[in-house]
Amino acid sequence: MIEFEDVTKQYPDGTVAVDKLSLRIPSNEITVFVGPSGCGKTTSLRMINRTIERSGGRISIDGEDINSGDPVALRRGIGYVIQHAGLFPHKTVVDNVATVPKLLGWDKKKTRSVAMELLERVGLDLKLAQRYPAQLSGGQQQRVGVARALAADPKIMLMDEPFSAVDPIVRHQLQEELLRLQRDIGKTIVFVTHDIDEAIKLGDNVAVLRVGGKLAQFAPPAELLANPADEFVESFVGQDRGYRALTFLQIGQIELGGLPDDLALDDAGRPIGWRTAAGGQELQPIGPVFTRNDSMRAALDSLLTSPTGQGVCVDENGKAVGVVDHTVVAAAVRSAEALRS
Ligand SMILES: Nc1ncnc2c1ncn2[C@@H]1O[C@H](COP(=O)(O)OP(=O)(O)OP(=O)(O)O)[C@@H](O)[C@H]1O
Structure with a gap:
């Protein structure tokens, strides 16, 4: 667990970027810092690996104050991924990933x-391993950035807007890949974004x-959507929070x-299309289907x-x-709301 206790950061010009922040970041889970521009997300994140030093309060990892040891050693145990990946331009992809293992003195064969x-x-094609970062797309560079951060098998990964600079489709793929990867690796991930959907x-x-x-609030996403702590959180979470909440309602x-x-x-017995009203041979496409393990959002998307x-x-x-229509989704939402209230 990473714990912030009354952590403050005041920059030399007097700007208070972080003010008495207290929270507990559970191990082996993804915790996201979100908020408007300038609210102190990056400052908070970088205080964990001491690339920014706090001015007050305490930050501990598994009970031990991060200031009790050497910051360089601390950083080697914490992966760090940033926007635009921050790869070394003069090193090949594979050498970028090998950076920390080399610093740790691993032998060449194991490192490679x-x-x-x-x-x-x-999910990077291994044919790209000998290329230089400039020869990769933005999404591929981010994948290399994640691989590099994972190379020394750190317990903690800090990710600062890692997917913000890529187009929405690639961004969606990278998010899915991160969730898939996390199911295997179970790292303690602290992720900064300004995007509430992400x-x-x-x-x-x-x-x-x-x-x-x-x-303003620290909660699992479903709780945040159902019970925003105040008007600020409510407006930040957005008007369409009812629709977003469908993500957490299982078809079950x-x-x-x-x-x-x-x-x-x-x-x-697999669906292949809808018969047209005219009764001809031609079938209309089914579109996306869903399973009982999906969320109501998938069902709504399917019927829409x-x-x-x-x-x-x-x-x-x-x-x-079986099939669902809008009345089923509406009834499920109503009964979930009734259960909550
Ligand atoms: N080196 C610095 N000196 C003075 N003020 C700074 C410095 N770095 C950041 N700040 C200020 O501290 C505040 C928090 O900045 P920070 O970058 O942590 O916010 P953020 O939430 O990550 O913002 P964004 O989403 O725009 O990246 C802002 O007001 C910023 O201008």
Whole structure:
């Protein structure tokens, strides 16, 4: 656990970037710092690896004050990923990833095999390993940045707006990859973003900061959406928080509608299209389907893009098991709200 106790940062010009911040960052989970520009997210993050020194209060890792040891040793045990990846331009991809292991004096063979394995794990084509950073796309560079941060197998990873400079599609892919990777590696990740959607998607816990580096709320995303602590959090979380909350409502055992006659199935019972009203041979596309393990947001997306207004639920073999329409989603939202209040 990383603990902030009354942590303050005042820059030499008098700016108070962080003001008596207290919070506990649980181990092996993703904690996101989110808030408007200038609210002290980056300052808070960088105080953890002492690339910015705090001016007051205490920060400890597993009970030990981070100021009790050498900052260089502290930094070697903490991975750090920043916007634009911050790769060394004159080093190849594989040499970038090998930077910290080399500093730690690992032998060449082990370093190289760990670097290659990590590049594979973050989803980078190994053919790119000998390229220089400028020869990669922004998204590929970020993957290398993540691999480099993981190279010495640190317990903690600090990520400062790592996906902000890439286009929305690549950003979505990188977020999915991070969640997949985290299921395997279970690091303590502290992630900074100004994007509440990214915070809600990635965070096990989200710390909402307000300008002046004050903590407005620290909670799991579903809790943040359901019970914003005050007007600031409510407006930051946004007007469409009802829609976002669907992400946390599982399909689970909700009652599905029976399979309608106009849903065409193949021999294995998998949906292949909707029969057109004219009764011709041509089928209209199904669009995205969902499973019982998905969220209500996936069901809503499925029915909104379906030509019949019905979203198709499939089992693990892709076999259609039922449909939902908007009344089912609305009823599920109402019953979840009733349970909460
Ligand atoms: N070296 C510095 N000297 C003086 N003030 C600074 C310094 N670095 C940051 N600040 C100020 O401290 C405050 C917090 O900055 P910080 O970069 O931590 O915020 P942030 O929430 O990460 O912002 P952004 O989302 O815009 O990156 C801001 O008012 C900023 O101008």
